[in-house]
Structures are given as C-alpha cells and as structure tokens.
Amino acid sequence: MEGYTTEEVIEFCSDYIADGKSIGLPIPLHQGRLRGTGRMGRKNFIPDDYNSLLEVHFSVLQGLAIAEPYILEHLADFRRKNQGRAEGWIMKEHRRSFATWLIDRNITEGDSTEEKSMNLLASGPSIQATSWQAYDINGYTFYTKQKDKKSVAQNSGIRIEALDPLGQNTTYFGFIEEIWELDYGARLQIPVFRCQWVKHPNGVTVDGYGLTTVDLNNVGHKDEPWVLADRVAHVFYVVDPSNQKRHVVVSGKQRIVGVEKEVDDENYNEYEEMALFTRPENIKYVEAAIDKSLKPYMRRNGNGKVV
Numbered sequence: 001m002e003g004y005t006t007e008e009v010i011e012f013c014s015d016y017i018a019d020g021k022s023i024g025l026p027i028p029l030h031q032g033r034l035r036g037t038g039r040m041g042r043k044n045f046i047p048d049d050y051n052s053l054l055e056v057h058f059s060v061l062q063g064l065a066i067a068e069p070y071i072l073e074h075l076a077d078f079r080r081k082n083q084g085r086a087e088g089w090i091m092k093e094h095r096r097s098f099a100t101w102l103i104d105r106n107i108t109e110g111d112s113t114e115e116k117s118m119n120l121l122a123s124g125p126s127i128q129a130t131s132w133q134a135y136d137i138n139g140y141t142f143y144t145k146q147k148d149k150k151s152v153a154q155n156s157g158i159r160i161e162a163l164d165p166l167g168q169n170t171t172y173f174g175f176i177e178e179i180w181e182l183d184y185g186a187r188l189q190i191p192v193f194r195c196q197w198v199k200h201p202n203g204v205t206v207d208g209y210g211l212t213t214v215d216l217n218n219v220g221h222k223d224e225p226w227v228l229a230d231r232v233a234h235v236f237y238v239v240d241p242s243n244q245k246r247h248v249v250v251s252g253k254q255r256i257v258g259v260e261k262e263v264d265d266e267n268y269n270e271y272e273e274m275a276l277f278t279r280p281e282n283i284k285y286v287e288a289a290i291d292k293s294l295k296p297y298m299r300r301n302g303n304g305k306v307v
Helices: 004-015 050-062 065-081 089-102 113-124 280-289
Strands: 038-042 044-045 128-132 135-139 141-145 157-163 168-182 189-198 204-206 212-214 227-229 233-240 245-253
Touching: 004 050, 004 157, 038 128, 050 089, 050 168, 050 189, 050 227, 065 089, 089 135, 141 233
Parallel strands: none
Antiparallel strands: 038 135, 044 128, 128 168, 135 141, 157 168, 157 233, 168 189, 189 227, 204 212, 212 245, 233 245
16 A cells, blocks of 8 residues: 555656756756857747748748758749749749748658758748847857847847859848747757848948948848848947948957867857958058147046146
8 A cells, every 4th residue: 555655646746847847057058059049038929921931931941051952953943934034033933932842842751860851841830930139159149139229239240151143252241130930840940030231232341441341221132131040140330430321340259169068169160250450551651640749548628636
C-alpha cells in the first residue's frame, strides 16, 4: 500500500511541475546573441493580408543558397512562357507567383539537413508571425527605428552588400522599420528586417576625406524592403557638421569573441569595418590652413579665476 501511494505521489508531482523551470544556473544574458534571438517587444500576430506574408517569404527564399536552383528554374520557365514581356513585369510576376509554384513542386523531405529545410521552406511559413522591437544576431543588437526614438543608443542603422541592377557588388545603407520572425515549423524560425533604404547612388557619396555620407531622406528601392537579418551589418549615422542634411556612416559595435564560448570572430563576421578618413593627405591641408592661435577647445563663456 505504501509503495502504491508513493508511486501516485511521484506521478502527481511529475505532472504538476512538468511545465516548470528547473532550478540551477540562470540563462546566460547573451545566449542566442550570435545565432539570433529576440530581445524585447515580442508580439505574435496574423497579417491582415496573407499575400504580404508571401512577399516576405519570397525575400527569405531569395536570400538562401538552397533555394537558388528553384528560383532560377522558375524565372527561366516564366521568361520562356512570356516572351516579349518587359523585364520589369516579368520580375514582378516572378516574385508574386514563385511561392505557389514551389508548393506545387511537392519537394520531398530527403535525408540531409538541406533537403529537410528546403521541404519546410517550400511549404511556406505559418500564417502567424512574430514581431520584435529588438533583436540580437551575429554579435549585433538591432532596434527598430521606433524603438531607437525611445533609446539613448542608435541601433536601427544597417548596411548590406548586394548586386545592383548592373550586376555590380554594391553597399546599400538604411534603417530598420520592422523586425519579423517567420515560423516554418520544426524549430526553423527565420528573422527578417523590413528596411527603408537610401537611394543608390544618388543618396550615397564619399567626400574628399574618404568619409561615406548618406542622405537619409533620399529614399529608394521600395520594391525590396525585406532582408535576412543575418545578412546585414550594424552602422550608426552621425550628422555631418559641414552639411546638416547628410550623415556620416560609421561601423557599429559587434561582439563575438567570448559570447557563447566563441573564440573566432570570423565565424560570424561577414563585413570589414568601414574605414574612416581614407584620404589623410587632405586632412593635412586642412590642418595647415588653421590659424595656430585659435584654440577651439577652450571655453570662452566662463569667468577667469586666479588660483
């Protein structure tokens, strides 16, 4: 009788604490900071228009190497069936119809990780997505522009290297407006950023000192606002003292080594730090022209006092 009672008590306790958290060391503050994890402002939602979710889904597929063969196949087939159509129309319809076409391919699950992932991706994301105001990935901390307005830090600025319409590798600058996480099931969640981009090349210049400056009000590339979160680097914008309408671009802070026991920053660092003042000879000309009697670092609004 005692043995039976003991078994019942243990079973009851096991069911009671099944959803509880085990006692032990607290979760490290930076856990997931490299692979990707939301920090604050989590909200689960269902988009009003599922087509808008499919647009984000296409941007995810477009950025993944395992989906590239299918994208090229669909684009080639679409061009063949629509000969004589303008390239702009073809690309627009290609983006709109690719997700449905991929579902109809009935991609088998396969044995490799890539095949299993492609099977999940081809099925499309859940109709419920997750939004965040802050997100950690690749050693960076990213905020939405709205979150930045409430913070003393600036974490919404980003840059990404991509091919321009001529096929040339180009750096694009902008800031994050929204952070979404798409759920493909089986622990496959992919974070994406909706960004406002500075028009290239009109809004981006390199001045006489080698500083990259941007006009954040010169907006462009509105048809491709979504990017994979792990493909961008953090930057922050400093107002150009010589032109208040422009901002100097400076590389953001990235912390990799020591996080999650990582010892090699090359595993997560895809971007070189942006160089500042790459034309120092021009700075020397400015220094030579400055009146040596001027001392701009001295305060002139105080009362003198002899000590």
